[in-house]
Amino acid sequence: MATEQNPERILMGNEAIARGLIEAGVTLAASYPGTPASEILSALVAFAKETGAPLHAEWSVNEKVAYEVALANSYTGRRSAVSMKQVGLNVASDPFMRSAYLGVKGGLVVISADDPGPHSSQTEQDSRFFAMFAKVPVLDPSSPREAKEMVRRAFEISEKYELPVMLRPTTRVCHARQNVPLELTEALARPARFEKNPRRWCATPQHLRELHRLLNEKIRQLAAAEEFAPILTPGDGSHAGTCLIAAGVAFAHAWDVLMELGLLGRIDCYQVTLPYPLNRGFIRRIASEYQKVLVLEETYPVIETQLACAAVQGRGSQAVPNEGELTPEVIQAVLQRALSLTPRPAPGSPQGELTRPTLCAGCAHRAAFYAIRETFPHGIFPSDIGCYTLGVNLGAVDTCHCMGAGISQAAGFYHAYAAAGGDLPAIVATIGDSTFFHAGIPALINAVFQRARFILVILDNATTAMTGHQPTPELGLTAGGEPAPKVFIADLVRASGVRFLRECDPYDLKAFASHLKDADQYCRSEAGGVAVLIARHPCLLDKDASKTQPAYEMCVTEDCTGCRHCLDDFECPGLALNEATDQVVIDGERCSGCGFCVHVCPAGSITASPRERP
Amino acid sequence: MKQQIIVSGLGGQGALTLTRLLAEAAFAAHLPVLTSETHGMAQRGGTVISMVKVGPFRGPLILAGAADVGLFLTLKNLAIHGFYLKPEAARFVNSGTSGDYWHLDARTLAQQLGAPVVANLILLGYAVGRGALFCDPELMEKVITDWSPARFRESNFRAFGAGVEAARLAHP
Numbered sequence: 001m002a003t004e005q006n007p008e009r010i011l012m013g014n015e016a017i018a019r020g021l022i023e024a025g026v027t028l029a030a031s032y033p034g035t036p037a038s039e040i041l042s043a044l045v046a047f048a049k050e051t052g053a054p055l056h057a058e059w060s061v062n063e064k065v066a067y068e069v070a071l072a073n074s075y076t077g078r079r080s081a082v083s084m085k086q087v088g089l090n091v092a093s094d095p096f097m098r099s100a101y102l103g104v105k106g107g108l109v110v111i112s113a114d115d116p117g118p119h120s121s122q123t124e125q126d127s128r129f130f131a132m133f134a135k136v137p138v139l140d141p142s143s144p145r146e147a148k149e150m151v152r153r154a155f156e157i158s159e160k161y162e163l164p165v166m167l168r169p170t171t172r173v174c175h176a177r178q179n180v181p182l183e184l185t186e187a188l189a190r191p192a193r194f195e196k197n198p199r200r201w202c203a204t205p206q207h208l209r210e211l212h213r214l215l216n217e218k219i220r221q222l223a224a225a226e227e228f229a230p231i232l233t234p235g236d237g238s239h240a241g242t243c244l245i246a247a248g249v250a251f252a253h254a255w256d257v258l259m260e261l262g263l264l265g266r267i268d269c270y271q272v273t274l275p276y277p278l279n280r281g282f283i284r285r286i287a288s289e290y291q292k293v294l295v296l297e298e299t300y301p302v303i304e305t306q307l308a309c310a311a312v313q314g315r316g317s318q319a320v321p322n323e324g325e326l327t328p329e330v331i332q333a334v335l336q337r338a339l340s341l342t343p344r345p346a347p348g349s350p351q352g353e354l355t356r357p358t359l360c361a362g363c364a365h366r367a368a369f370y371a372i373r374e375t376f377p378h379g380i381f382p383s384d385i386g387c388y389t390l391g392v393n394l395g396a397v398d399t400c401h402c403m404g405a406g407i408s409q410a411a412g413f414y415h416a417y418a419a420a421g422g423d424l425p426a427i428v429a430t431i432g433d434s435t436f437f438h439a440g441i442p443a444l445i446n447a448v449f450q451r452a453r454f455i456l457v458i459l460d461n462a463t464t465a466m467t468g469h470q471p472t473p474e475l476g477l478t479a480g481g482e483p484a485p486k487v488f489i490a491d492l493v494r495a496s497g498v499r500f501l502r503e504c505d506p507y508d509l510k511a512f513a514s515h516l517k518d519a520d521q522y523c524r525s526e527a528g529g530v531a532v533l534i535a536r537h538p539c540l541l542d543k544d545a546s547k548t549q550p551a552y553e554m555c556v557t558e559d560c561t562g563c564r565h566c567l568d569d570f571e572c573p574g575l576a577l578n579e580a581t582d583q584v585v586i587d588g589e590r591c592s593g594c595g596f597c598v599h600v601c602p603a604g605s606i607t608a609s610p611r612e613r614p
Numbered sequence: 615m616k617q618q619i620i621v622s623g624l625g626g627q628g629a630l631t632l633t634r635l636l637a638e639a640a641f642a643a644h645l646p647v648l649t650s651e652t653h654g655m656a657q658r659g660g661t662v663i664s665m666v667k668v669g670p671f672r673g674p675l676i677l678a679g680a681a682d683v684g685l686f687l688t689l690k691n692l693a694i695h696g697f698y699l700k701p702e703a704a705r706f707v708n709s710g711t712s713g714d715y716w717h718l719d720a721r722t723l724a725q726q727l728g729a730p731v732v733a734n735l736i737l738l739g740y741a742v743g744r745g746a747l748f749c750d751p752e753l754m755e756k757v758i759t760d761w762s763p764a765r766f767r768e769s770n771f772r773a774f775g776a777g778v779e780a781a782r783l784a785h786p
Contacts, residue, residue, distance in 0.1 A: 035654035120654025252673035347678030348697030357660030
């Protein structure tokens with residue numbers, strides 16, 4: 001299949017997007033990590049190194065910042081990209097909305113990766129709806145190969161219409177792998193040239209009505225362009241008057257299901273590649289030529305809404321489930337119903353319980369959570385987004401909302417209880433280091449000067465662990481691995497006006513618990529306020545970090561009473577119950593040998609002896 | 615050639631590695647391939663499933679009841695993900711317990727090899743050795759050599775070989 005002239009490679013969807021960006025001559029890419037978009041930027045760095053393409057790639061502190069950095073690069077005429085998960089676009093929505101009015105110069109591709117299901121997100125919102133809201137064109141790829149091809153088209157549209165263009169992959173495109181053809185990279189060699197134009201780049205309200213008119217004109221032109229009309233695979237007339245319209249990976253799944261049902265080539269089937277603005281001729285054609293129209297799209301009815309005619313069935317009309325992923329099973333059931341087919345025997349379903357995810361064995365977050373819950377059994381624990389959300393398993397996470405919300409929620413809880421009078425519960429918020437940089441700083445400043453009183457524990461594991469270990473500003477490393485100035489969390493906390501700050505390794509349970517008690521006293525003292533503890537211990541998935549700490553051979557003695565405290569309240573994967581003896585045993589494969597559980601057993605039956613290193 | 619394979623396990627057991635190797639093997643055999651993986655929070659020890667579709671498919675997910683082969687890195691997952699398999703599908707399970715599937719105690723074998731993390735490659739070797747997959751042992755050995763990070767190459771290669779050998783011994 002692969003030849004010298006046309007080599008192919010197995011690429012993950014996110015790698016295919018990165019490859020497309022490099023081939024299109026992108027000169028700046030900014031991102032904040034988030035599943036399912038995280039791998040785009042790291043793959044971009046790798047492809048830039050491989051091809052020698054000059055590129056500024058950055059892990060920005062958040063998506064809004066990333067968007068604005070990429071936008072200004074585009075103002076200078078150079079191709080730019082910003083990538084994020086779908087809820088990242090909520091954070092970047094402010095610059096996103098206005099950039100549609102003001103437009104761009106060098107192509108700007110906005111990659112917003114959706115997560116129907118959702119698998120690893122706080123909503124399953126549809127970025128295409130956001131694009132429609134902002135009046136920004138959006139491309140919807142059905143596979144890694146198509147995603148790469150659409151990056152090229154996105155740049156072309158962006159430069160022709162001087163608009164940002166969204167590429168909206170979903171989890172099943174981002175994390176699919178496929179053989180993808182590689183092309184040569186485009187050497188655009190455009191200088192950076194910012195042409196001043198205050199009426200546009202600094203548009204005051206008096207200019208915005210005209211800019212809005214221009215935007216509407218661009219969208220009208222795009223909706224009329226035949227090159228973006230949906231692609232028809234015609235049927236053989238056996239289902240005349242009926243058609244299927246699908247977009248994104250739902251199209252790919254529908255294709256495979258039609259093949260499985262022997263219906264491929266029997267029914268008119270359209271793939272929509274540009275869901276917004278939907279081709280106007282297509283809208284007219286669907287209304288006039290079909291009596292029955294079934295729309296398959298993830299996750300909200302974007303195409304269906306634009307078609308807006310009585311024959312259309314989809315997520316809005318309840319013909320397709322209104323929520324959740326359109327898996328092949330869901331699509332099969334929808335097709336059987338819509339086309340009045342004899343249903344195939346219902347497929348089975350999962351039997352038995354799924355294993356829930358948990359913090360890794362030896363994770364210092366677990367140690368911190370254990371100390372927090374043991375110290376404040378009746379506390380309120382707002383938390384945040386990251387690996388440490390798994391502290392919910394330990395009863396040490398009561399809320400998880402969006403990036404940075406835990407700190408503001410802690411303040412809100414304080415004001416609620418303080419104003420209501422009566423006993424003030426201990427309020428302990430937790431937030432990871434990367435999330436603190438992302439959205440925690442304004443929340444902390446606000447809490448301090450609004451005179452809130454609570455404990456904030458910043459769980460600093462020196463990395464963005466959940467999404468694959470991207471560096472934080474404190475690490476002093478760029479996305480490309482170059483050294484950079486370090487920005488210290490402790491400095492930021494002090495500068496935010498916090499007057500109680502302690503730093504401690506949560507592995508030292510006694511010291512950490514004692515800091516927690518001091519912090520609680522400070523919160524309740526006359527001059528008290530927000531108390532901050534920085535719980536510092538590197539993520540053990542960092543192999544170098546795990547080598548720097550002592551390792552122990554753990555053992556459970558006969559004294560184990562089977563009380564389950566370590567299993568239920570500490571929940572380390574390195575500890576298991578031997579059902580025959582009703583005693584706890586060490587799982588030698590999963591135990592990291594951190595030694596912390598010695599402090600957890602009420603009967604003192606867990607022991608540690610130094611482990612020999614190979 | 616059309617073959618649909620599921621790889622089922624817990625986050626950290628190496629389902630992603632097997633998925634990657636199967637994709638590269640299909641590629642080396644000049645077959646079109648699509649895979650789907652679990653990333654994000656579930657990778658922290660939760661139930662995970664990967665899918666590999668070899669042949670002229672468009673979508674990365676396998677329709678329930680359509681998979682030809684299942685590789686189960688833990689016995690518990692047979693009940694959870696078994697519904698993806700055809701009734702006649704070949705099931706390979708990392709387990710010491712026998713049942714209506716091919717079982718191999720890859721975990722114990724891996725410990726004997728001194729590398730507990732390679733149980734996934736032993737199970738892969740067992741399935742390839744049984745002739746259940748689209749590729750033969752020689753092709754997969756080459757893929758493992760090409761795609762394993764240098765520090766794991768030797769142990770991955772040996773683990774895969776141990777699985778192939780177990781298949782040969784069990785069914786001469």
